[in-house]
Amino acid sequence: xxxxxxxxxxxxxxxxxxxxxxxxxxxxxxxxxxxxxxxxxxxxxxxxxxxxxxxxxxxxxxxxxxxxxxxxxxxxxxxxxxxxxxxxxxxxxxxxxxxxxxxxxxxxxxxxxxxxxxxxxxxxxxxxxxxxxxxxxxxxxxxxxxxxxxxxxxxxxxxxxxxxxxxxxxxxxxxxxxxxxxxxxxxxxxxxxxxxxxxxxxxxxxxxxxxxxxxxxxxxxxxxxxxxxxxxxxxxxxxxxxxxxxxxxxxxxxxxxxxxxxxxxxxxxxxxxxxxxxxxxxxxxxxxxxxxxxxxxxxxxxxxxxxxxxxxxxxxxxxxxxxxxxxxxxxxxxxxxxxxxxxxxxxxxxxxxx
Amino acid sequence: xxxxxxxxxxxxxxxxxxxxxxxxxxxxxxxxxxxxxxxxxxxxxxxxxxxxxxxxxxxxxxxxxxxxxxxxxxxxxxxxxxxxxxxxxxxxxxxxxxxxxxxxxxxxxxxxxxxxxxxxxxxxxxxxxxxxxxxxxxxxxxxxxxxxxxxxxxxxxxxxxxxxxxxxxxxxxxxxxxxxxxxxxxxxxxxxxxxxxxxxxxxxxxxxxxxxxxxxxxxxxxxxxx
Numbered sequence: 001x002x003x004x005x006x007x008x009x010x011x012x013x014x015x016x017x018x019x020x021x022x023x024x025x026x027x028x029x030x031x032x033x034x035x036x037x038x039x040x041x042x043x044x045x046x047x048x049x050x051x052x053x054x055x056x057x058x059x060x061x062x063x064x065x066x067x068x069x070x071x072x073x074x075x076x077x078x079x080x081x082x083x084x085x086x087x088x089x090x091x092x093x094x095x096x097x098x099x100x101x102x103x104x105x106x107x108x109x110x111x112x113x114x115x116x117x118x119x120x121x122x123x124x125x126x127x128x129x130x131x132x133x134x135x136x137x138x139x140x141x142x143x144x145x146x147x148x149x150x151x152x153x154x155x156x157x158x159x160x161x162x163x164x165x166x167x168x169x170x171x172x173x174x175x176x177x178x179x180x181x182x183x184x185x186x187x188x189x190x191x192x193x194x195x196x197x198x199x200x201x202x203x204x205x206x207x208x209x210x211x212x213x214x215x216x217x218x219x220x221x222x223x224x225x226x227x228x229x230x231x232x233x234x235x236x237x238x239x240x241x242x243x244x245x246x247x248x249x250x251x252x253x254x255x256x257x258x259x260x261x262x263x264x265x266x267x268x269x270x271x272x273x274x275x276x277x278x279x280x281x282x283x284x285x286x287x288x289x290x291x292x293x294x295x296x297x298x299x300x301x302x303x304x305x306x307x308x309x310x311x312x313x314x315x316x317x318x319x320x321x322x323x324x325x326x327x328x329x330x331x332x333x334x335x336x337x338x339x340x341x342x343x344x345x346x347x348x349x350x351x352x353x354x
Numbered sequence: 355x356x357x358x359x360x361x362x363x364x365x366x367x368x369x370x371x372x373x374x375x376x377x378x379x380x381x382x383x384x385x386x387x388x389x390x391x392x393x394x395x396x397x398x399x400x401x402x403x404x405x406x407x408x409x410x411x412x413x414x415x416x417x418x419x420x421x422x423x424x425x426x427x428x429x430x431x432x433x434x435x436x437x438x439x440x441x442x443x444x445x446x447x448x449x450x451x452x453x454x455x456x457x458x459x460x461x462x463x464x465x466x467x468x469x470x471x472x473x474x475x476x477x478x479x480x481x482x483x484x485x486x487x488x489x490x491x492x493x494x495x496x497x498x499x500x501x502x503x504x505x506x507x508x509x510x511x512x513x514x515x516x517x518x519x520x521x522x523x524x525x526x527x528x529x530x531x532x533x534x535x536x537x538x539x540x541x542x543x544x545x546x547x548x549x550x551x552x553x554x555x556x557x558x559x560x561x562x563x564x565x566x567x568x569x570x571x572x573x574x575x576x577x578x579x580x
Contacts, residue, residue, distance in 0.1 A: 046476045072479035073487075079480040085473060089495045098491075099481025143481050 006052035008042050015203040025173050025180045027190035030200035036183040040149045044079050045072035056147055078140025078148045082155050084132035086124035092135045093120040099143030110141040114168055130161040148180040188271055191231055230274040230323050236266050245348050252318025257292035258351040278350035279324035282343040283334050291345040299340045364555055367532040371512035374452040386463035408457050416521025446523035447530050451515040455508035466500020499571050506567045510560050
């Protein structure tokens with residue numbers, strides 16, 4: 001349990017966060033420059049201008065009123081920055097041991113969890129991005145922290161690598177009982193990992209809640225992610241090698257065709273992402289369209305989001321809501337309003353595995 | 355080859371240069387670190403002040419020291435009253451050479467410290483290091499080449515300092531005469547042959563110091579970057 005009531009002046013605004021965060025993993029989201037990294041640094045004790053109160057599992061890290069300001073080295077937190085932040089003059093092992101104070105069991109456990117034993121003799125300069133990130137996670141864990149602070153640990157990695165590191169994060173979350181604050185831009189990561197999302201905007205808490213609640217609301221998602229994404233979980237139905245598509249069952253009577261992903265086993269659980277601007281909206285029945293995914297739907301909500309309009313639909317076949325992003329002109333010409341009937345069309349190439 | 359007196363001069367010079375370098379190493383490193391990290395008013399003025407000995411004529415520095423430390427000045431009188439005469443003693447040599455070499459150490463160490471990512475130091479703090487432990491476990495290991503380079507430069511400068519030393523400590527054979535002063539002295543009395551021999555000694559000492567540094571730096575860098 002982390003109780004935050006902090007104020008930190010930043011370049012353009014003042015970060016003000018009031019929140020009580022339970023749960024194993026809280027995703028901290030929000031647009032760039034909304035104060036996410038500053039919040040982590042404030043919790044870590046690296047921002048001397050931070051005022052207010054921070055209480056972690058009943059222990060006070062900061063309490064301006066009572067004159068308590070624990071130094072960073074006394075807070076016992078693990079901090080994993082975006083670029084791994086490994087000490088270049090130490091081997092992977094030297095890095096992992098850095099904060100462990102001789103707790104060998106803890107060090108060994110971290111090495112096993114992150115599967116970095118083959119890397120231990122190597123210096124950071126010779127490690128790949130994913131390897132560095134794993135060593136950095138192990139270093140944070142080996143220090144036996146009471147809270148892990150993760151600043152976009154997957155941001156610099158390509159999609160394939162993200163998928164390989166994600167299981168390690170799940171393992172840390174499930175096997176080490178360390179609560180985590182996890183800064184991310186990626187809605188898929190938040191849905192997969194977090195049991196709570198803290199949404200920041202220009203230094204203020206815009207919302208706190210369960211990931212599915214927050215991240216399916218267009219008004220909040222527009223700020224949380226670089227692009228609005230439709231995220232669906234389902235099970236893999238079949239591969240059609242001749243047709244070049246893979247079909248995924250999303251529940252209800254909804255199946256989605258993606259471009260062929262033969263390496264994924266049939267029956268596996270998958271998460272799919274579709275950018276809201278990749279969803280075509282058609283007001284008449286569709287025939288002769290190349291898009292493989294066409295669904296009958298009805299508009300639930302229409303909302304202006306910046307220069308665009310975001311619409312929320314439910315499909316006649318059931319399943320979770322879908323988001324589409326259109327220009328205001330398109331919405332006007334198609335006369336879309338809550339209750340309007342429409343068809344949604346998505347090319348299989350626009351459906352991505354998360 | 356070298357007479358007993360000349361060997362004495364060489365040893366005296368080495369002693370002064372070593373002692374001076376050791377003496378300025380802790381404060382020089384601290385000042386360099388402060389300059390590398392501190393952002394605020396007065397930084398520019400402080401940096402300029404510290405660099406002054408590099409650009410002033412050494413004799414100008416020497417005359418200011420002479421004024422400050424002579425028995426007529428309050429500071430000099432206080433020191434003399436506790437038996438620490440500076441002017442025309444080996445302490446004067448130490449003071450002059452240390453002051454002249456201090457900025458070289460600071461400049462080199464400062465740019466090395468500036469290269470160290472402050473976030474790494476912050477990370478070390480979150481991993482349980484106090485400020486001093488973080489310095490010795492992260493900052494210094496990452497900046498040691500620059501600190502060593504600055505130390506060697508300072509040492510070499512101390513070996514060869516002339517102008518400030520001659521003003522504060524004079525050129526007293528067997529008492530305050532360093533290699534640089536002895537070379538000048540030999541030349542003045544027409545013994546250029548002896549001056550050349552002593553110049554050869556300074557070349558050898560300086561070469562050895564620089565080459566050792568070069569070798570250490572290269573050896574360590576091979577190990578750290580496989």
